[in-house]
Amino acid sequence: MLPKIPLGDGVEMLVDWIEDYFGWLLDGISGGLKFLVDGFQDILLLIPAPVFIVLAAILVYFMTRRDLKVTLLTALGLLLIWDLQLWDLAILTFALVISATLLALAIAIPLGILSATNEQIHAVLRVGLDFMQTMPSFVYLIPAVIFFGLGNVPGIIATVIFAMPPAMRLTNLGIRQVPTELIEVADAFGTTPAQKLIKVQLPVALPTIMAGVNQCIMLALSMTVIASMIGAAGLGLEVLKGIQRVDVGSGFEAGLAIVIIAIILDRITQNLLPNKTSP
Structure with a gap:
């Protein structure tokens, strides 16, 4: 019988080494993320729920190019969450999802651009x-x-x-699908790589990149219940409590609130796609 490879012991040694030498960095990241989430949550909770719903409906109306159907569904969905007395949990979930999405996109989009412009980086990523x-x-x-x-x-x-992979892949795909004729025209006019990226490649690739943003948000929301297993608060934790206590009612209400938030964000991001309308 072959001797067991001490893989687990090696991982434990690596974890201990990281905590010993980079514990200060982990503490800084933890403090920064906590400040970000708490800041989002405190700002959103300062706004009374009825005012927030009206402002959200107005914002959605203009962001979706005056789509009355999406605006009405947004207002009704948020009203239902408020009526179910899940408003504070929904705001916390929203703060967690937005924080995670912003961080994921801040990493994924630049890496996707690098991947599209460098084959070695693309192979590794x-x-x-x-x-x-x-x-x-x-x-x-x-x-x-x-x-x-x-x-x-x-x-x-x-x-x-x-949530990062779809945004990274679709950013890479969008830039790679820019017609070669446009690239040749930009080169003929003597544009720098930065000018070509900002003025040609990114605008043409924007619909594909926005599809990646949409998928990133949806995956972040889908992770809310799973993340509650390690103490993440919000609607996901309420769903987990409903499962643990076999409380079908509260679990269903919290799950429905997550679905409502997901639909609202999905419709908004779909309507933001250039030259596209939501189905």
């Missing part, structure tokens, strides 16, 4: 993305808990890792 997208979502919770403990911060970290 493709392997990493394949690994990330085939990994079960529960596995993301392990390193998050090891380095950041329990709470909202590890939930955000796990969500960021889970």
Whole structure:
């Protein structure tokens, strides 16, 4: 019988080494993310729910190019969440999702651009993305808990890792699909690589990039219930409590609130796509 490879012991040594030498960095990241989420939540909770619903409906109306159907559904959905007395939890979930999405996009879009312009980087990132997208979502919770403990911060970290791949892949795809004729014209006019990227490639690739943004938001929302297993608060935790207590009513209400938020964000991002309308 072959001797067992001490893989687990090696991982434990690596974790201890990271905590010993980079604990200050992990603490800084944890503090920054906590400040970000708490700031979003405090600002949103300062607005009374009825005022927030009216402002959200007005914002959606103009962001979706005056789509009355989406605006009405947004207002009715938010009113239902308020009526179910889940408003504070919904605001916290919204703050967590927005924080995770912003972080994921801040990492994914630049890496997607680099991947589209450099084949060596693309080859490395493709392997990493394949690994990330085939990994079960529960596995993301392990390193998050090891380095950041329990709470909202590890939930955000796990969500960021889970939500990044589609945005990165679609950014890369959008830039690669820019017609070669446009690239040749830009080169003929003597544009610099930065000018070509900003004025030609990104505008043409924007619909594909926005599709990646949409998928990133949806994946972040889908992670809310899973992240609640490591202490992430919000509607996901309420769903988890409903499962643990076999409380079908409260679990269903919290799940419905998550679905409403997902539909609202999905419709908004779909209507933001250039020259596209939501189905």
